Amino acid sequence: MKATKNGVFMVYCSCFSRACLTMIKRSPLNLFALAFIFLASLAPLSAAVAVNSVQTTVDRVVDGDTIEVKYQGKKEHVRLIGVDTPETVHPSKGVQPYGPEASNFTKKSLTGRQVWLEFDVEARDQYGRLLAYVWTAPPLSDEAGDKDIRDGMFNAALLLQGFGQMLTFPPNVRYVERFREYQTEARDHSRGMWRLSASQSPSGTSPTVTSIYVGNARSKVFHKPECLAVGKMSAKNQTMLDSRSDAINQGFRPCGICKP
Numbered sequence: 289m290k291a292t293k294n295g296v297f298m299v300y301c302s303c304f305s306r307a308c309l310t311m312i313k314r315s316p317l318n319l320f321a322l323a324f325i326f327l328a329s330l331a332p333l334s335a336a337v338a339v340n341s342v343q344t345t346v347d348r349v350v351d352g353d354t355i356e357v358k359y360q361g362k363k364e365h366v367r368l369i370g371v372d373t374p375e376t377v378h379p380s381k382g383v384q385p386y387g388p389e390a391s392n393f394t395k396k397s398l399t400g401r402q403v404w405l406e407f408d409v410e411a412r413d414q415y416g417r418l419l420a421y422v423w424t425a426p427p428l429s430d431e432a433g434d435k436d437i438r439d440g441m442f443n444a445a446l447l448l449q450g451f452g453q454m455l456t457f458p459p460n461v462r463y464v465e466r467f468r469e470y471q472t473e474a475r476d477h478s479r480g481m482w483r484l485s486a487s488q489s490p491s492g493t494s495p496t497v498t499s500i501y502v503g504n505a506r507s508k509v510f511h512k513p514e515c516l517a518v519g520k521m522s523a524k525n526q527t528m529l530d531s532r533s534d535a536i537n538q539g540f541r542p543c544g545i546c547k548p
C-alpha cells in the first residue's frame with residue numbers, strides 16, 4: 289500500500305503548504321474543518337489506488353495465454369501467470385485439442401481491451417516475456433477476494449471456464465491456492481477442455497497431438513473435441529483427424545450437434 293501512503297502524503301503536503309496554513313492561524317475551528325477534509329480524503333484514496341498494477345491496452349492476442357501490449361513505450365509479450373492453454377502456434381506441439389477454442393476465447397475477450405497488469409515476484413520469464421495477472425477491472429487492493437478475482441482477473445477466467453490448466457511459475461504464486469480451486473471447479477463441472485477424454489487432453493500421454501477433430505471409428509461420425517459425444521466415446525473408437533477434409537476423405541460424416 290505504498291501508493292496510498294504517497295497519495296495521502298501529497299494531500300497533506302499540498303494542503304499545508306498553501307492557504308490552509310493561514311486559515312489555521314486565523315481560527316482553531318478551521319483546524320477541525322481541515323482535519324475533517326483530510327480524514328475524508330483518506331477513504332476514496334485508498335479505494336481508488338490500484339495495487340502494483342499498470343494500465344495498458346491489448347494490441348494483439350498471440351494465443352490463449354499470451355498477449356501483446358504496449359508497456360513503457362515498447363511492444364511487449366505478456367505471458368499470463370498460473371495458466372497454460374493448449375497450443376495453437378507451438379513449433380513442435382502443433383495444434384492441440386481445445387487450443388483454437390482457448391485462443392479464440394482470449395481474442396474475443398481481450399483484443400483492443402483496456403487491462404491492468406499485476407506483477408508478482410518476477411517481472412519476466414526466461415524468454416524475456418512479461419509475467420502478469422491480467423485484470424479487466426482494476427485490482428483495488430492487496431487482498432483481492434474470490435469474487436474480485438472471478439469477476440476481474442482473466443487468468444482466473446481461463447481456468448474457471450476450462451480453457452487452460454494450472455501451471456505454476458515459482459516464485460510467482462500469489463494466487464496459486466485460488467487457481468487450484470478454480471481448476472478443480474472447472475474439472476468437476478467438465479467445463480471446456482475437461483470434457484475431453486484423458487487421451488486427448490494436452491496433459492495426457494500424447495503430447496504431440498495435432499488433430500483438431502475426433503472421429504468415432506464405429507459410428508463413422510466426427511466431432512469437435514469439446515463435443516459431449518467425445519467424452520462418452522470409448523478410447524479404442526477414437527480416431528484423431530487433422531482436418532475436416534481428412535475426416536470426409538476417411539468416410540466420416542459431421543456430428544449434427546457440434547457441427548464440426
Ligand SMILES: [Zn+2]
Pocket residue numbers: 510511512515516517518543544545546547
Ligand atoms: Zn459432436
